[in-house]
Amino acid sequence: MAKLTSRSDDYSKWYNELVVKADLAENSGVRGCMVIKPYGYAIWEKMRDEMDKKFKETGHVNAYFPLFVPKSLFEAEEKNAEGFAKECAVVTHYRLKNDPDNPGKLIVDPEAKLEEELIVRPTSEAIIWSTYKNWIQSYRDLPILINQWANVVRWEMRTRLFLRTAEFLWQEGHTAHATKDEAVEEAEKMNKVYADFAENFMAMPVIQGLKTPSERFAGADETYCIEALMQDGKALQAGTSHFLGQNFAKAFDVKFTNKEGKIEHAWATSWGTSTRLMGALIMTHSDDLGLVLPPTLAPIQVVIVPIFKGDEQLAEISKVALEIQAKLKAKGISVKFDNDTHNKPGWKFAEYELKGVPVRIAMGPRDLENKSVEIARRDNLTKETVSIEGLDSHIENLLKTIQTDLYQKALNFRKENITNVDSYEEFKKVLEEKGGFIYAHWDGTAEEEEQIKNETKATIRCIPLDEDVEEGISLISGKPSARRVLFAKAY
Amino acid sequence: MAKLTSRSDDYSKWYNELVVKADLAENSGVRGCMVIKPYGYAIWEKMRDEMDKKFKETGHVNAYFPLFVPKSLFEAEEKNAEGFAKECAVVTHYRLKNDPDNPGKLIVDPEAKLEEELIVRPTSEAIIWSTYKNWIQSYRDLPILINQWANVVRWEMRTRLFLRTAEFLWQEGHTAHATKDEAVEEAEKMNKVYADFAENFMAMPVIQGLKTPSERFAGADETYCIEALMQDGKALQAGTSHFLGQNFAKAFDVKFTNKEGKIEHAWATSWGTSTRLMGALIMTHSDDLGLVLPPTLAPIQVVIVPIFKGDEQLAEISKVALEIQAKLKAKGISVKFDNDTHNKPGWKFAEYELKGVPVRIAMGPRDLENKSVEIARRDNLTKETVSIEGLDSHIENLLKTIQTDLYQKALNFRKENITNVDSYEEFKKVLEEKGGFIYAHWDGTAEEEEQIKNETKATIRCIPLDEDVEEGISLISGKPSARRVLFAKAY
Secondary structure (H helix, E strand, C coil): CCCCCCCCCCHHHHHHHHHHCCCCEEEECCCCEEEEEEEHHHHHHHHHHHHHHHHHHHHECCCCCCEEHHHHHHHCCCHHHHHHHHHCCCCEECEEEEEECCCCCCECHHHHHEEECCCCCCCCHHHHHHHHHHHHHHHCCEEEEEEEEEEEEECCCCCCCCCEECCEEEEEEEECCCCHHHHHHHHHHHHHHHHHHHHCCCCCCCHHHHHHHHHCCCCCCCHEEEEEEHHHCCCCEEEEEEEEHHHHHCCCEEEEEECCCEEEEEEEEEEEECHHHHHHHHHCEEEECCCCCCCCCCCEEEEEEEEHHHHHHHHHHHHHHHHHHHHHHHHHCCCCCCCCCCCCHHHHHHHHHCCCCCCEECCCCHHHHHHHEEEEECCCEEEEEECCCCCCHHHHHHHHHHHHHHHHHHHHHHHCEEEEEECCCHHHHHHCCCCCCEEECCCHHHHHHHHHHHHHEEEEEEEEEECCCCCCEEECCEEEECCCCEECCCC | CCCCCCCCCCHHHHHHHHHHHHHEEEEEECCEEEEHHHHHHHHHHHHHHHHHHHHHCCEEEEEEEEEEEEEHCCCCCCCCHHHHHHHCCCEECCCEEECCCCCCCEEEEEHHHHEEEEEECCCCCCHHHHHHHHCCEEECCCCCCEEEEEEECCCCCCEEECCCEEEEEEEEEEECCCHHHHHHHHHHHHHHHHHHHHHCCCCCCCEEECCHHHHHHCCEEEEEEEHHHHEEEEEEEEEEEEEEHHHHHHCCCEEEECCCCCCEEEEEEEEEEEEEEHHHHHHHHHCCCCCCCCHHHHHCCEEEEECCHHHHHHHHHHHHHHHHHHHHHCCCCCCEECCCCCHHHHHHHHHHHCCCCEEEECCCCHHHHHHHHEEEEECCEEEEEEECCHHHHHHHHHHHHHHHHHHHHHHHHHHHCCCCCCCCHHHHHHHHCCCCCCCECCCCCCCHHHHHHHHHCCCCEEEEECCCCEECCCCCCEECCCCCCEECCCC
């Protein structure tokens, strides 16, 4: 197996190679669409299940809405339509027919043209709010707290596996509320749920904040987000939660009678995370040997590799290995005993390093004699010899330690790569020489934001929600600024 | 709440009303596409989770393939294309633009026409086998045992909620094997997995069999199926498993080197079940009061309804109700305590009957005095008074009993509605007067099958796989027949 390109040689190439070589995903025969391979999908399933649990714990239920949005519905909320119409898949016909000129070939049947074109959903606010219209009459029908797991399509021109694909998998929450306060609270709550998931499950520190008006979701009054820092110093938006005001309720005429008997438009939120998180996961933890996975997300948490010559040794090692496997499984730890005789131990070591298996147990005849095994951590590549007695508890604790260490390592990296700057010159210098997150002052105008973006490619990732407020003078205009905002180049 | 139309008055209307009134699904603004509402989706989630567990237990893994199939890939397997091209959604453009003549309106941008049209997948053999081509080189790459949970689109002209919709949710297994025997075994195994799921989880008896050549999946060499009998005497195909031979391997040039070093085409299966199972579930168990759910699939297994006057009584009842709820939850039973003060107990009783909650506990002040509650079973509408002491174990057992009873009831219904007939005249008479499954002899030709279908609308549901073989003379041609086959009118 050829080695991965190293991160320092070509970060982008390293990422692309790793996604394919670790069997996570690959490009398909359909432009911009990926195939998520079983190993990658198993990780996504763990993300999905954990998020789904958190959504249900916070009172949400799942439902399913149509894949297609009729053009007229799509048009109803103008900003949303404007934001998504430029990159969407349009269904215009509902039948193919045999090509009379080319036997065995099919052509679009011109007689099967749809009266109204259908858009493959790029996001579901339009189709969902046109449905909510029939569900909401009274304040007693509110709140509606629905989430959907679905595929969506955005016709991106430049695509990259997981990070930006024409089709991707995601969840989209769509809630309706009787009051503005309640909707704002929901949007904030779900952004916190995302932050909690990212930090405690993905071991990926994030900064919670608000988008500037120009970076908001098309149709939102306010967009909350979580922003993570990748190893190459670029930011990745890992989840967004939108307070949609009454925009969609007005566009789709969703009104209800409130407690006081008055008729009002409902208040809305939507919030989403996607398979993009897979990209974030990879770029937060992995190294030049391959994937590094936090134990929470590893399809295989522990692999046992026997070191043996001949069937007899394998049989002896297997006996002990299977006992260890059983004990670990009893503790809810997923274990693979790789007794394949085709591949050598060295090959297996490299393979499981590539796949990011958090803990490797190696066992040879000598280990058996000593009643011990060799344990290797994938995250920091350290090895230790551990007694077989009590091994299950040792590994249980080790997995927790790895989870914590991964988070701490990523947090340290972020700390080292956040710079406070106070002049535009310094800003450009840091951005070019170091990258990472930059905290700087901004005058609050779209003009300054735009100029910085055009001149440096850095955008305002968010206006952080933390309490760390410090007044200053904006980078270019020199106007007063109430607090620093977070800049970075971004995926 | 207006009563449901009764099954005897208008079965079809009863079904449509029930689906909507029990909050399972509704028609959307998109022709033929449904909205699966939270209550319906919660049931589907339980089906999905159980099937997913069974697939994993039988060695399968999940993956995800693109929504779109380029037209040229779709054409590659001729029969498959022929079978699905006539009812598919075709994406021809990738952008909308502002309509210069109508401000606020969008039109398809003629400059954004795709070079090659994309079909929204009606089934994924083509896209998946074009991918497997790159995954399969040696017998060591086989078998591939993949399942996908996805949405698919078939442009059906006449649609009905769950039973036949333009878009539906399903799972599709796609496996590749080194030998014919192994592929046949897989197709048979998965059909059995479906039968096991239907009978033991949905409490729905099914007959396992083979489709006749004219009823096979387009592109299959053999189609296995499970057939269930609905309460109106019509059959419903609840799952299919296909042995695809080497058809897709040949169409997509998927070859491998076998153990002997020879190059061969791979062998394939595919197998699927869909949200159609929701329709089967409803029509197997429900009655004129509403939904009847087997406990395994009920989002709420037990509802506690307090009977009270005034806050004080409610508070006293609540105390005991919450204790009962906690004990039931500890046993893994899902319980809702409906302490809503807006709706009367009678309204609640009707509501939970409509929703099919298997067990209702009613508690008033008198019950509290007697340290007992009233328990009502949804399936047979019987009531009993039960001591609060030991109630949790009582209910745990009761849920098991209900599950078994529902299966037995459906099995009895099927037994009563299977008729052996030996003449075409009798066949037509039974079909008209009684309906149900008919076991009759068939000469094995497409002609006789076609004639019977044209004249009676009954189709051969399957050639059963059971051992109950009895020779005879076919219905119309009078030719010898090795065994009876299963006829019925079908959904």
